[in-house]
Amino acid sequence: MDQHAAITELLFKHLKQELTPDESATLSAWVAQSETNRQFFDDLTNMPALMAEVRAYKEGEQLDLEAAWTRIKEIGWEEPVVQSKRIFRMNWLVYAAAALLLIMTSTTLYLLLHSDKSAAVPAVIHAQQSDAKPSSTHAYLTLDNGKTIQLDNSSGLLARQGSMKVEKKDNGALSYSSDGLASSEKPLYNKVTVPKGSDVVYLQLSDETKVWLNAESSIRYPVAFKENERKVEITGEAYFEVAKSKGKRFVVSKGNMSVQVLGTKFNVNTYENEADIKVTLLEGSVKVQQEQSQKIIKPGEQAVVNGAKINVVSDVDLHQVMAWKEGRFVFNNTNIQLIMHQMERWYDLGPTQFENEAVKQWEFNGEISRYSNASKVLELLEKTGAVKFTVEGKKIVVRPL
Incomplete structure (x- = not known):
């Protein structure tokens, strides 16, 4: 073709x-x-x-x-x-x-701005294009011996870790596969770190589990899974498509919180500047555990972890949850503070300064490509006639109109 x-x-x-x-x-x-x-x-x-x-x-x-x-x-x-x-x-x-x-x-984009769910102000915005950001995937891989490899400047075979080959595929994916050599007795660990301002990173672990990492995120994992439990540690946000492996459950952990599965698709948001940890299930079944509390969720549900408590939310907007992986900003009654957190991570901006407490209560509905320039996203939000943005270096100041 x-x-x-x-x-x-x-x-x-x-x-x-x-x-x-x-x-x-x-x-x-x-x-x-x-x-x-x-x-x-x-x-x-x-x-x-x-x-x-x-x-x-x-x-x-x-x-x-x-x-x-x-x-x-x-x-x-x-x-x-x-x-x-x-x-x-x-x-x-x-x-x-x-x-x-x-x-x-x-080519019109409809945005709705409102401060509460009972009142809404519609705005019709003509989408404009500009230079794209971020322009690179400046993430890096840390090997078990501490050596770091910049993923942007690498391709082909990157390293050998025990019995595993670490490769950067033509499609940009980081992949692990056996090289046929004798395995190391010592467990080896690698870590992928995606800083602020970097594009999404896609990797395939040795058990063929697929992982996508959002900006300002990381994952630490065994180069080869040898125990009955396949365990990885994350920060930030990651989406998993877990490969089934008989008798070997897959565990994603962040501090005291863990997500346990056998084979499924789910998203985990653990950003430190978010109030809650959120685990959203797309397929299969997962158990979410935090200290002595645990919940099993079904597809379309989200476990919200706050402190030692776990609440389950049904009828989650999966399109909004997964927008980051699809290269979109999707706002569905989304608070301006959460919007600015997303922009800070994606464009390497921040911290955002709000002129007063009232402006922090605004919520937006809308959708736009994350590959638009940051100034265009702010311009679209400004055209709702409710907020004004001033950019001072990397800091964004939000003022009410």
């Missing part, structure tokens, strides 16, 4: 939220290749209402293929090599048309 066709298919699946982990990593690598790619990605994903149309698209529905093809020519894409199979070209055009619906129609 031609590269343009392949990327268009990935964009289409991204908009429908159907990407596999490997496909997601491939698309992220393509977006990071150039400013043109990132700009095009932003054009497609900064239009929430139209994204919903593409997600609702079903195979067999009629799309305006000629309009799509005209638009493809306008942005400089060449027709793929089709050889003798006309149906290949038509299938690619269907994907292209679905993805390009977002460019061929209006």
Whole structure:
């Protein structure tokens, strides 16, 4: 398949939220290749209402293929090599048309601002694009001997740790696999650290468990799991797709809090400047434990850990919870303080200063690409007519209008 066709298919699946982990990593690598790619990605994903149309698209529905093809020519894409199979070209055009619906129609972003759930002030905002940030994944890997490897500047085989090879794949993923040599008797540990201002890091552990790390996060883990318990330690936020391993439970810990699973998909948010630790389950079943308290949650539920207490919240907005992994800011009755925490981590800003206590109570609804410049995100929030931002170096001052 031609590269343009392949990327268009990935964009289409991204908009429908159907990407596999490997496909997601491939698309992220393509977006990071150039400013043109990132700009095009932003054009497609900064239009929430139209994204919903593409997600609702079903195979067999009629799309305006000629309009799509005209638009493809306008942005400089060449027709793929089709050889003798006309149906290949038509299938690619269907994907292209679905993805390009977002460019061929209006580009408006609707934001709702309100201070309580009983009153709302709507604002219609025209999404504008700018240079993308963050522009790199300046995370680093710390080996068992203390050596650090900058992941941005690395590719291929990075190290050998006991019987395991540590590699940076073409799609940007950090991967562990056996090199066939005799295993070390001593347990070896590695750590991946993702600082503020860094893009998301994707890694695959030795048991094939997949992990995504958000900015200002870290994970410490055994290079090879040898005990009956597969245990890792995190800070910040991470999403796990745990591989099943008979008789070996998987444990994620942060201080006294632990999440215990056998095979499942879940998100853990443990940021120090957040009031609670939040464990959100997408598939399977997990047990969340904090000191003497424990809860088992089901898909769509969230365990909220505060002190020694664990509360379970049902009907969680999974789209909002997982937005960071999909390259989005999604606000759903989100307090301005939480919004600013996200921006501080993603753009390496802060600390945010609020001019008075009243402005801390504002809440927002809305959605925008995280790859837009920070100033554009602030500009969109300002256009609601309720707040004003002043940037002083890395510090942001928030004032009411």
